Amino acid sequence: METEKKTQTTTDHMTDRDLSEQIKKVTKESHVRAENTELMLSFQRGQVSLQQYKLLLCSLYEIYQALEEELDRNSDHPGVAPIYFPAELARLESIEKDLEYFYGLNWREKIVVPGSNKKIQPQTQTENPEFLVAHAYTRYLGDLSGGQVLGRIAQKSMGLKGSEGLSFFAFPGVSSPNLFKQLYRSRMNSVELTEEQRNGVLEEAVRAFELNIQVFDDLQKMLSVTENKQQSCLAHSRSVNSKTLQIPGTLISASPLLRMVLGVFVALATVSMGIYAF
Ligand code: HEM
Numbered sequence: 168m169e170t171e172k173k174t175q176t177t178t179d180h181m182t183d184r185d186l187s188e189q190i191k192k193v194t195k196e197s198h199v200r201a202e203n204t205e206l207m208l209s210f211q212r213g214q215v216s217l218q219q220y221k222l223l224l225c226s227l228y229e230i231y232q233a234l235e236e237e238l239d240r241n242s243d244h245p246g247v248a249p250i251y252f253p254a255e256l257a258r259l260e261s262i263e264k265d266l267e268y269f270y271g272l273n274w275r276e277k278i279v280v281p282g283s284n285k286k287i288q289p290q291t292q293t294e295n296p297e298f299l300v301a302h303a304y305t306r307y308l309g310d311l312s313g314g315q316v317l318g319r320i321a322q323k324s325m326g327l328k329g330s331e332g333l334s335f336f337a338f339p340g341v342s343s344p345n346l347f348k349q350l351y352r353s354r355m356n357s358v359e360l361t362e363e364q365r366n367g368v369l370e371e372a373v374r375a376f377e378l379n380i381q382v383f384d385d386l387q388k389m390l391s392v393t394e395n396k397q398q399s400c401l402a403h404s405r406s407v408n409s410k411t412l413q414i415p416g417t418l419i420s421a422s423p424l425l426r427m428v429l430g431v432f433v434a435l436a437t438v439s440m441g442i443y444a445f
Contacts, residue, residue: 185352187352187356190304190369190372193369193372194373197377198376200376201376201379201383202313204383206384206386207383210324211320214324215320216324217269217325219387220332221269221270223386224335225266225278228263230379231257234299235258235259237296238251238253239253244297246360247300250304250354250355250358252351256338261334261337265333265335268331268332297360297364297367297368298368300358302371302372304372305372305376305379306375308351310335310338311338311344311348311351312344318335318336
């Protein structure tokens with residue numbers, strides 16, 4: 168890509184003062200913890216289940232909806248404009264495509280997002296749109312890094328044919344993820360920040376990782392609860408030899424809504440999400 172080539176040279180001279188270096192450094196430990204969440208370990212072992220992947224897509228839908236809405240809204244802000252790459256990076260439509268593949272045309276009715284999500288007003292971010300850099304970095308650079316391998320693993324683990332259901336991992340607007348990451352880092356480094364803002368962005372990046380970790384953990388917990396319920400229901404149905412005790416799907420829809428901390432914009436933004444159908 169033309170833009171990728173143009174800025175490549177600037178990245179050859181990174182210094183310790185570069186935001187891209189600092190952000191990588193401060194989030195290093197969190198990255199290790201993110202890699203070691205149960206969900207990510209399932210991926211790395213090549214054992215990601217369809218349920219895990221579908222739930223992950225639902226979470227990602229929430230995360231990217233909020234993230235991309237804010238990026239669009241603040242795209243002219245000097246702290247956001249340099250790292251605003253909707254054509255290359257935007258994920259929301261890809262996730263919607265994947266959700267449609269797995270849940271069908273009426274997928275929107277199957278993932279429930281209560282009003283509490285919409286009530287979350289990113290006050291802090293309205294005052295500090297430059298914090299968006301931290302969230303965009305955490306997600307997009309991750310997707311362009313380990314995420315690329317995860318896509319291939321997911322395809323194999325779930326036995327999917329071709330790329331259907333895996334649009335999330337594909338970046339057709341990015342010809343070389345490595346070059347693009349260099350461009351992105353140089354753009355991050357071009358954002359002018361006061362010392363206070365810089366520290367704020369670095370703290371926000373750690374928080375973004377932590378919130379993503381929390382989303383993964385909650386998702387995994389929800390799966391365990393669902394699996395346990397299904398198992399105990401089946402065991403019970405066997406023990407009483409009942410023909411009427413039933414249906415995992417019903418159990419799932421009746422189970423408490425998934426509470427998630429959404430990994431974007433507001434430190435304590437809690438999102439509730441109910442999943443009806445696997
Ligand atoms: C199975 C889990 C994961 C694996 C195997 C993995 C692996 C990797 C690898 C190999 C890189 C490239 C490192 C480099 O170029 O020096 C990377 C970078 C990155 N990953 Fe992950 N990752 C995983 C999960 C995550 C998660 C869950 C997030 C965030 C939510 C994340 C965010 C990032 C970011 C932001 C970078 C860019 C670092 C930088 O160059 O500044 N990763 N990851």
